[in-house]
Amino acid sequence: MYLGRVVGTCVATQRSPGLEGVRLLVVEPVDGSGRVTGAPFVAADTVSAGPGELVFLVGAREAALAMEVPFVPVDAAIVGLVDEVHLADGARGFLRGRDDVPGAP
Amino acid sequence: MKVARVVGTVTATVHQASYDGQTLLLCAPVDASGKVVGEQFVAVDRAQAGVGDTVLINAEGGGARLVFGRKLTDALAIQDVIVGVVDAFDEG
Numbered sequence: 001m002y003l004g005r006v007v008g009t010c011v012a013t014q015r016s017p018g019l020e021g022v023r024l025l026v027v028e029p030v031d032g033s034g035r036v037t038g039a040p041f042v043a044a045d046t047v048s049a050g051p052g053e054l055v056f057l058v059g060a061r062e063a064a065l066a067m068e069v070p071f072v073p074v075d076a077a078i079v080g081l082v083d084e085v086h087l088a089d090g091a092r093g094f095l096r097g098r099d100d101v102p103g104a105p
Numbered sequence: 106m107k108v109a110r111v112v113g114t115v116t117a118t119v120h121q122a123s124y125d126g127q128t129l130l131l132c133a134p135v136d137a138s139g140k141v142v143g144e145q146f147v148a149v150d151r152a153q154a155g156v157g158d159t160v161l162i163n164a165e166g167g168g169a170r171l172v173f174g175r176k177l178t179d180a181l182a183i184q185d186v187i188v189g190v191v192d193a194f195d196e197g
């Protein structure tokens with residue numbers, strides 16, 4: 001599992017069977033301090049994540065198992081909304097309600 | 106299995122049912138010298154690990170299902186599980 005930040009949505013009208021009604025979001029992988037660690041990708045949403053939100057995801061076969069209808073062609077699924085990341089070095093990580101709203105103090 | 110260091114805790118109140126009651130820790134893969142060698146990931150703790158500990162990670166879903174006493178066909182959406190706290194580790 002890994003952390004990510006929702007940066008957009010993906011619209012795809014023509015889909016493989018089993019993917020009907022699945023919400024697709026664009027996510028970029030981040031580390032505990034919010035630094036982007038890779039290229040953005042599309043993930044299926046199972047927890048109603050919103051734009052800008054810090055989430056955690058599962059990959060591979062387990063992503064398909066996380067879906068309401070399991071065993072669908074999905075290889076990344078958002079499985080949790082992150083409220084807080086507390087880092088070992090004492091640095092404050094992410095705090096939900098403060099860091100997910102652009103421009104908030 | 107991977108060796109990693111626990112670098113933080115993750116709180117996620119809204120999550121998939123598979124994660125009910127589980128502790129999530131943020132981990133960074135390390136080598137024998139303790140140097141971070143990859144990107145951070147989130148793992149479910151099943152070995153009472155704490156921040157700063159070097160831990161052993163089962164990084165694959167089939168093994169994770171066994172750790173949780175589930176059948177291999179069960180729909181458990183968990184991959185990385187902390188299955189041990191490492192006391193010593195060296196590369197020969």
